[in-house]
Amino acid sequence: MIIRRLQKEDLPALARLYMQFWNEESSLVRMQETFARLRNDPDYVFLVAEVDDEIAGSLMGIICEELYGECRPFLVIEDVIVDREFRQQGIGSALIREIESYAVSRNCNYIIFVSELERTDAVPFYRSLGYAPDSYRGFKKRLGAQGKRSLPPPLTDTRNPE
Template sequence: MENELLFRQAEARDLDKIVKMLADDPLGKTRENYRHPLPKQYIKAFEAIQSDPNNELMVAVLEGDIIGVLQITFTPYITHQGGWRATIEGVRTDESVRGKGIGTKMITWAIERAKTRNCHLVQLTTDKSRTDALRFYENLGFKATHEGLKLKFNRC
Protein backbone atom coordinates (compact mmCIF):
# COMPACT_ATOMS: atom_id res chain seq x y z
CA MET A 1 0.00 0.00 0.00
CA GLU A 2 1.63 3.21 -1.13
CA ASN A 3 -0.36 5.67 0.97
CA GLU A 4 0.35 6.28 4.62
CA LEU A 5 -1.61 4.26 7.13
CA LEU A 6 -2.58 6.36 10.16
CA PHE A 7 -3.66 5.21 13.61
CA ARG A 8 -5.87 7.30 15.87
CA GLN A 9 -8.27 6.92 18.75
CA ALA A 10 -11.75 6.10 17.61
CA GLU A 11 -14.36 8.84 17.76
CA ALA A 12 -18.11 8.52 18.22
CA ARG A 13 -18.64 9.14 14.50
CA ASP A 14 -16.55 6.00 13.78
CA LEU A 15 -18.73 3.65 15.78
CA ASP A 16 -20.99 2.61 12.90
CA LYS A 17 -18.02 1.54 10.76
CA ILE A 18 -16.38 -0.23 13.72
CA VAL A 19 -19.46 -2.32 14.49
CA LYS A 20 -19.92 -3.07 10.79
CA MET A 21 -16.36 -4.48 10.62
CA LEU A 22 -16.89 -6.51 13.79
CA ALA A 23 -20.07 -8.01 12.35
CA ASP A 24 -18.50 -8.75 8.94
CA ASP A 25 -17.00 -12.04 10.01
CA PRO A 26 -18.38 -15.58 10.46
CA LEU A 27 -18.26 -15.36 14.26
CA GLY A 28 -19.15 -11.68 14.35
CA LYS A 29 -22.35 -12.36 12.43
CA THR A 30 -23.52 -14.52 15.33
CA ARG A 31 -22.63 -12.15 18.17
CA GLU A 32 -22.90 -8.59 16.86
CA ASN A 33 -26.08 -6.65 16.17
CA TYR A 34 -25.23 -4.27 13.34
CA ARG A 35 -28.29 -2.21 12.42
CA HIS A 36 -29.44 1.39 12.22
CA PRO A 37 -29.60 3.01 14.59
CA LEU A 38 -26.91 1.12 16.48
CA PRO A 39 -28.14 -0.49 19.69
CA LYS A 40 -27.45 1.68 22.73
CA GLN A 41 -25.16 -0.89 24.33
CA TYR A 42 -22.51 -0.12 21.68
CA ILE A 43 -22.67 3.57 22.51
CA LYS A 44 -22.45 2.87 26.25
CA ALA A 45 -19.47 0.57 25.74
CA PHE A 46 -17.75 3.16 23.55
CA GLU A 47 -18.27 5.84 26.20
CA ALA A 48 -16.87 3.55 28.91
CA ILE A 49 -13.79 2.79 26.80
CA GLN A 50 -13.24 6.47 26.02
CA SER A 51 -13.44 7.43 29.70
CA ASP A 52 -10.92 4.78 30.81
CA PRO A 53 -7.26 5.82 30.46
CA ASN A 54 -6.26 2.14 30.34
CA ASN A 55 -8.40 1.35 27.31
CA GLU A 56 -7.78 2.53 23.77
CA LEU A 57 -10.09 1.82 20.84
CA MET A 58 -7.94 2.52 17.81
CA VAL A 59 -8.80 2.79 14.14
CA ALA A 60 -6.51 2.41 11.16
CA VAL A 61 -7.19 5.05 8.51
CA LEU A 62 -6.09 5.03 4.89
CA GLU A 63 -6.98 7.90 2.54
CA GLY A 64 -9.58 9.10 5.05
CA ASP A 65 -11.34 5.72 5.26
CA ILE A 66 -11.41 3.55 8.37
CA ILE A 67 -10.04 0.20 7.31
CA GLY A 68 -9.20 -1.42 10.64
CA VAL A 69 -9.96 -1.45 14.34
CA LEU A 70 -8.49 -2.90 17.50
CA GLN A 71 -8.80 -2.35 21.21
CA ILE A 72 -5.88 -2.32 23.62
CA THR A 73 -6.42 -2.68 27.36
CA PHE A 74 -3.55 -1.94 29.72
CA THR A 75 -3.73 -3.85 32.99
CA PRO A 76 -1.50 -3.65 36.06
CA TYR A 77 -0.64 -6.98 37.70
CA ILE A 78 0.88 -7.91 41.01
CA THR A 79 2.64 -10.76 39.22
CA HIS A 80 5.80 -10.11 37.24
CA GLN A 81 6.88 -7.69 39.97
CA GLY A 82 3.94 -5.39 39.50
CA GLY A 83 4.24 -5.30 35.72
CA TRP A 84 1.73 -4.05 33.19
CA ARG A 85 0.28 -6.10 30.32
CA ALA A 86 -1.39 -5.03 27.13
CA THR A 87 -4.29 -7.09 25.84
CA ILE A 88 -5.26 -6.73 22.20
CA GLU A 89 -8.90 -7.52 21.35
CA GLY A 90 -11.45 -6.92 18.63
CA VAL A 91 -8.99 -6.87 15.73
CA ARG A 92 -10.67 -6.49 12.36
CA THR A 93 -9.81 -5.14 8.95
CA ASP A 94 -12.21 -4.09 6.27
CA GLU A 95 -12.72 -6.85 3.72
CA SER A 96 -11.46 -4.51 0.96
CA VAL A 97 -7.93 -4.59 2.43
CA ARG A 98 -7.64 -8.12 3.78
CA GLY A 99 -4.48 -9.88 2.70
CA LYS A 100 -2.66 -6.60 2.00
CA GLY A 101 -0.55 -6.36 5.17
CA ILE A 102 -2.84 -3.99 7.08
CA GLY A 103 -3.36 -6.46 9.94
CA THR A 104 0.40 -6.86 10.33
CA LYS A 105 0.83 -3.10 10.50
CA MET A 106 -1.96 -2.81 13.06
CA ILE A 107 -0.54 -5.46 15.38
CA THR A 108 3.00 -4.08 14.99
CA TRP A 109 1.66 -0.65 15.91
CA ALA A 110 -0.13 -2.09 18.97
CA ILE A 111 3.05 -3.85 20.12
CA GLU A 112 4.97 -0.58 19.89
CA ARG A 113 2.17 1.19 21.77
CA ALA A 114 2.45 -1.39 24.57
CA LYS A 115 6.18 -0.71 24.78
CA THR A 116 5.53 3.03 25.21
CA ARG A 117 3.24 2.15 28.14
CA ASN A 118 6.08 0.10 29.69
CA CYS A 119 4.22 -3.20 29.39
CA HIS A 120 6.26 -6.34 29.93
CA LEU A 121 4.13 -8.38 27.55
CA VAL A 122 1.35 -8.24 24.99
CA GLN A 123 -1.35 -10.87 25.05
CA LEU A 124 -4.32 -11.65 22.90
CA THR A 125 -6.84 -14.37 22.31
CA THR A 126 -8.52 -15.64 19.21
CA ASP A 127 -11.19 -18.27 18.76
CA LYS A 128 -9.71 -21.72 18.15
CA SER A 129 -11.80 -22.00 14.98
CA ARG A 130 -9.90 -19.07 13.48
CA THR A 131 -7.00 -21.10 12.15
CA ASP A 132 -5.87 -18.34 9.77
CA ALA A 133 -5.81 -15.84 12.64
CA LEU A 134 -3.82 -18.25 14.82
CA ARG A 135 -1.24 -18.67 12.05
CA PHE A 136 -1.17 -14.88 11.50
CA TYR A 137 -0.41 -14.16 15.17
CA GLU A 138 2.17 -16.94 15.38
CA ASN A 139 3.94 -15.48 12.33
CA LEU A 140 4.16 -12.19 14.23
CA GLY A 141 5.94 -13.91 17.12
CA PHE A 142 3.04 -14.72 19.44
CA LYS A 143 3.26 -18.11 21.16
CA ALA A 144 0.41 -20.25 22.45
CA THR A 145 1.99 -20.62 25.90
CA HIS A 146 -1.22 -20.73 27.94
CA GLU A 147 -4.62 -22.35 27.76
CA GLY A 148 -7.42 -19.79 27.99
CA LEU A 149 -10.86 -20.45 29.45
CA LYS A 150 -14.06 -18.43 29.34
CA LEU A 151 -17.31 -18.55 31.23
CA LYS A 152 -20.14 -16.87 29.34
CA PHE A 153 -23.26 -15.45 30.97
CA ASN A 154 -26.67 -15.18 29.34
CA ARG A 155 -27.56 -11.58 28.65
CA CYS A 156 -30.79 -10.16 30.00
Protein backbone atom coordinates (compact mmCIF):
# COMPACT_ATOMS: atom_id res chain seq x y z
CA MET A 1 0.00 0.00 0.00
CA ILE A 2 1.15 3.49 -0.87
CA ILE A 3 -0.33 6.68 0.60
CA ARG A 4 0.23 9.60 -1.75
CA ARG A 5 -1.24 12.85 -2.99
CA LEU A 6 -4.19 12.64 -5.37
CA GLN A 7 -3.32 13.24 -9.03
CA LYS A 8 -5.58 14.39 -11.85
CA GLU A 9 -5.43 10.89 -13.38
CA ASP A 10 -6.95 9.47 -10.16
CA LEU A 11 -10.20 11.44 -10.43
CA PRO A 12 -12.21 8.83 -12.41
CA ALA A 13 -11.31 6.17 -9.83
CA LEU A 14 -12.21 8.56 -7.02
CA ALA A 15 -15.58 9.27 -8.65
CA ARG A 16 -16.22 5.50 -8.72
CA LEU A 17 -15.38 5.26 -5.00
CA TYR A 18 -17.77 8.11 -4.19
CA MET A 19 -20.49 6.37 -6.21
CA GLN A 20 -19.89 3.18 -4.25
CA PHE A 21 -20.18 4.97 -0.92
CA TRP A 22 -22.84 7.65 -1.48
CA ASN A 23 -24.66 6.09 -4.45
CA GLU A 24 -24.50 9.48 -6.12
CA GLU A 25 -22.85 10.44 -9.40
CA SER A 26 -19.95 12.90 -9.27
CA SER A 27 -19.38 15.26 -12.16
CA LEU A 28 -15.94 14.40 -13.47
CA VAL A 29 -15.73 17.78 -15.23
CA ARG A 30 -16.49 19.64 -11.98
CA MET A 31 -14.07 17.41 -10.06
CA GLN A 32 -11.32 18.26 -12.57
CA GLU A 33 -12.08 21.99 -12.39
CA THR A 34 -12.10 22.03 -8.61
CA PHE A 35 -8.99 19.89 -8.31
CA ALA A 36 -7.13 22.13 -10.81
CA ARG A 37 -8.00 25.13 -8.66
CA LEU A 38 -7.11 23.56 -5.28
CA ARG A 39 -4.28 21.09 -5.96
CA ASN A 40 -1.48 23.59 -5.29
CA ASP A 41 -3.16 25.22 -2.30
CA PRO A 42 -1.23 24.03 0.80
CA ASP A 43 -4.41 24.34 2.88
CA TYR A 44 -6.09 21.55 0.87
CA VAL A 45 -4.71 18.02 1.08
CA PHE A 46 -6.12 15.22 -1.08
CA LEU A 47 -4.71 11.81 -0.23
CA VAL A 48 -5.22 8.42 -1.83
CA ALA A 49 -4.28 4.92 -0.80
CA GLU A 50 -3.04 2.86 -3.70
CA VAL A 51 -2.94 -0.94 -3.62
CA ASP A 52 -1.59 -2.82 -6.64
CA ASP A 53 -2.01 0.27 -8.87
CA GLU A 54 -5.65 0.67 -7.79
CA ILE A 55 -7.14 3.52 -5.75
CA ALA A 56 -8.41 1.79 -2.62
CA GLY A 57 -9.20 4.80 -0.44
CA SER A 58 -9.08 8.53 -0.12
CA LEU A 59 -9.64 11.50 2.16
CA MET A 60 -9.45 15.27 2.06
CA GLY A 61 -8.04 17.57 4.70
CA ILE A 62 -8.53 21.33 4.92
CA ILE A 63 -6.43 23.62 7.10
CA CYS A 64 -8.48 26.39 8.72
CA GLU A 65 -7.10 29.40 10.54
CA GLU A 66 -8.14 30.28 14.09
CA LEU A 67 -8.51 33.71 15.68
CA TYR A 68 -8.42 32.91 19.39
CA GLY A 69 -5.72 31.88 21.85
CA GLU A 70 -2.43 31.30 20.09
CA CYS A 71 -4.21 31.46 16.69
CA ARG A 72 -3.06 27.98 15.74
CA PRO A 73 -4.80 26.40 12.75
CA PHE A 74 -6.93 23.27 12.85
CA LEU A 75 -7.63 20.61 10.24
CA VAL A 76 -11.01 19.42 8.98
CA ILE A 77 -11.21 15.90 7.54
CA GLU A 78 -13.85 15.19 4.92
CA ASP A 79 -14.75 12.51 2.36
CA VAL A 80 -13.02 9.57 4.05
CA ILE A 81 -13.67 6.50 1.92
CA VAL A 82 -12.21 3.02 1.55
CA ASP A 83 -13.35 0.71 -1.24
CA ARG A 84 -15.49 -2.06 0.25
CA GLU A 85 -13.13 -4.64 -1.34
CA PHE A 86 -10.20 -3.22 0.66
CA ARG A 87 -11.75 -2.62 4.08
CA GLN A 88 -10.25 -4.09 7.26
CA GLN A 89 -6.75 -3.92 5.75
CA GLY A 90 -5.44 -0.81 7.55
CA ILE A 91 -6.05 1.57 4.63
CA GLY A 92 -8.29 3.98 6.53
CA SER A 93 -5.87 4.02 9.45
CA ALA A 94 -2.94 4.74 7.14
CA LEU A 95 -4.82 7.63 5.51
CA ILE A 96 -5.74 9.11 8.90
CA ARG A 97 -2.17 8.77 10.22
CA GLU A 98 -0.83 10.53 7.11
CA ILE A 99 -3.24 13.46 7.40
CA GLU A 100 -2.46 13.69 11.12
CA SER A 101 1.25 13.98 10.26
CA TYR A 102 0.44 16.76 7.84
CA ALA A 103 -1.61 18.54 10.50
CA VAL A 104 1.30 18.32 12.94
CA SER A 105 3.68 19.68 10.28
CA ARG A 106 1.34 22.67 9.86
CA ASN A 107 1.19 23.25 13.65
CA CYS A 108 -2.51 22.40 13.87
CA ASN A 109 -4.07 22.46 17.32
CA TYR A 110 -6.70 19.79 16.59
CA ILE A 111 -8.52 17.80 13.93
CA ILE A 112 -12.29 17.71 13.49
CA PHE A 113 -14.70 15.80 11.26
CA VAL A 114 -18.28 14.60 11.24
CA SER A 115 -19.71 11.20 10.45
CA GLU A 116 -23.33 10.33 9.79
CA LEU A 117 -25.24 8.81 12.72
CA GLU A 118 -26.11 5.69 10.74
CA ARG A 119 -22.40 4.95 10.19
CA THR A 120 -22.23 2.92 13.38
CA ASP A 121 -19.45 0.80 11.84
CA ALA A 122 -17.24 3.90 11.69
CA VAL A 123 -17.43 4.69 15.42
CA PRO A 124 -15.16 1.83 16.61
CA PHE A 125 -12.72 2.63 13.79
CA TYR A 126 -12.41 6.31 14.75
CA ARG A 127 -12.27 5.45 18.46
CA SER A 128 -9.36 3.07 17.76
CA LEU A 129 -7.48 6.02 16.27
CA GLY A 130 -7.97 8.15 19.38
CA TYR A 131 -11.00 10.22 18.36
CA ALA A 132 -13.63 10.72 21.08
CA PRO A 133 -17.16 10.96 19.65
CA ASP A 134 -18.71 11.37 23.08
CA SER A 135 -16.88 14.61 23.85
CA TYR A 136 -18.44 16.74 21.11
CA ARG A 137 -21.50 16.97 18.94
CA GLY A 138 -21.14 17.76 15.26
CA PHE A 139 -23.66 19.66 13.19
CA LYS A 140 -24.10 19.75 9.43
CA LYS A 141 -26.64 21.53 7.27
CA ARG A 142 -27.11 20.94 3.56
CA LEU A 143 -27.82 24.13 1.67
CA GLY A 144 -30.56 24.34 -0.95
CA ALA A 145 -30.85 21.69 -3.62
CA GLN A 146 -27.44 20.08 -3.01
CA GLY A 147 -25.96 23.53 -2.33
CA LYS A 148 -26.70 24.76 -5.87
CA ARG A 149 -28.51 27.98 -4.95
CA SER A 150 -26.74 31.18 -5.77
CA LEU A 151 -24.98 32.75 -2.82
CA PRO A 152 -25.83 36.21 -1.52
CA PRO A 153 -23.22 38.91 -2.05
CA PRO A 154 -20.38 38.83 0.49
CA LEU A 155 -20.85 40.79 3.66
CA THR A 156 -18.95 44.07 3.69
CA ASP A 157 -17.92 46.20 6.61
CA THR A 158 -18.68 49.81 5.73
CA ARG A 159 -17.03 51.06 8.92
CA ASN A 160 -13.52 50.14 7.76
CA PRO A 161 -13.18 50.66 3.97
CA GLU A 162 -9.82 48.92 3.41
